[in-house]
Amino acid sequence: MSTSDPAPEQPDALSSPGSDTTWFVVPLFNEGQVVGDVIRDLRTRYPLVVCVDDGSEDDSARIAEEAGAVVVRHPYNMGQGAALKTGIDYALRDAAMRQVVTFDSDGQHRVDDAAAMIATREEKGVDIVLGSRFLDDRTRPGLLKRAVLRGAVLYTNLTSGVKLTDAHNGLRVLGREACEKIAIEQNRMAHASEIVEEIGRHRFTVAEHPVHIIYTDYSRSKGQPLLNSVNIVIDMLFR
Ligand SMILES: Nc1nc2c(ncn2[C@@H]2O[C@H](COP(=O)(O)OP(=O)(O)O)[C@@H](O)[C@H]2O)c(=O)[nH]1
Ligand SMILES: [Mg+2]
Numbered sequence: 001m002s003t004s005d006p007a008p009e010q011p012d013a014l015s016s017p018g019s020d021t022t023w024f025v026v027p028l029f030n031e032g033q034v035v036g037d038v039i040r041d042l043r044t045r046y047p048l049v050v051c052v053d054d055g056s057e058d059d060s061a062r063i064a065e066e067a068g069a070v071v072v073r074h075p076y077n078m079g080q081g082a083a084l085k086t087g088i089d090y091a092l093r094d095a096a097m098r099q100v101v102t103f104d105s106d107g108q109h110r111v112d113d114a115a116a117m118i119a120t121r122e123e124k125g126v127d128i129v130l131g132s133r134f135l136d137d138r139t140r141p142g143l144l145k146r147a148v149l150r151g152a153v154l155y156t157n158l159t160s161g162v163k164l165t166d167a168h169n170g171l172r173v174l175g176r177e178a179c180e181k182i183a184i185e186q187n188r189m190a191h192a193s194e195i196v197e198e199i200g201r202h203r204f205t206v207a208e209h210p211v212h213i214i215y216t217d218y219s220r221s222k223g224q225p226l227l228n229s230v231n232i233v234i235d236m237l238f239r
Contacts, residue, residue: 016045018118021098024049025087026069027080027170028105032058034218035105039067042103042111050090051105052083064105081191085184092179100179102172108219109171113211117173120209127178127204130164130196131171131211138212148229156193160200164208168192171211178204189228190235 024042028035028051035051042049049069053061055077065071072090074083084102091100099121101114109131117129133139134149141149149168156167170192174182182198184191199206 016115016118018098018122019046019048021096022046022048022101022118023087023091023094023097023099024101024103024114025084025091026051026064026103026105027083027087028053028056028060028064028071029077029080029083030056030058030060030222031105032056032060032063034107035060036063036067038105038107039064039069043068045111045115046101048091048094048097050087052087052090054078054080054083060105079187079191080189081184081194082187084191088174088179088184092176097179098176100174102170102174104170106219106222107216108214108223110212110214113171113209114173117171117209117211120207121173121175124207125205126207127175128199128206129173129209130166130206131169131213132164132166132208133169133211133213134165135208135210136212138210139215141213141215144226148226152193152229156196159193160197162196162200162206164196164206166208167196169211169213171213178202186235188235189224189231 024046039049051064051069051071053071053073055074061071061073072086088100091097103109121129153164153167157163181202182195186194
């Protein structure tokens, strides 16, 4: 940021319960069009935000930084799984951190849902709260995407022993112990199934929480192509 730019507005750190002990980990790859609004919106309630920029070719990193996030940069594109690992490791360096929220940078996640999930973790006393777009009817993914996501859930429920309704939802709240123990080795999109398998392996307690994933023309044009589910299966089989 140049010295002539105004200092970023300081959000009220007490505005949401847990805001001083919760780090938002935000994977970032070529989202310059939207990431500034996403980070500003988030930081009105949760000031601790780390974006992991993963070799973006646009000005995503600069925009995220100007919006007030800490930005950690990978030297080249390593994948969303690798970015989450980097962001969680960063958050673990804060001794006061009690939980991490993984939150997308493309505007598909709602801060209200994250806040409700943080409250649920507290109320239920569980290690982890996972977002699910299939617990209510707010999210409309389209028939084919719905079928692929359902297939992913069946597969992950079988391999992990954890019974979920949505296995590939990027909105999660992970308590500190889960952050310390869950090993993410799948650099790319198979990390979502891997996280659920790790939850099963460590026997962490889990609650699901309904979330609204917002599908826009922007998110559809940029998001993971359905064909990528084939790559995910291959990644999982040959790890
Ligand atoms: N760091 C990093 N983030 C990524 C990568 N690919 C996607 N993302 C981010 O991860 C989030 C979800 O990715 P997206 O492609 O929208 O997946 P979808 O919503 O499941 O279709 C978004 O915030 C992206 O910016 C990547 O290779 N590296
Ligand atoms: Mg997306």
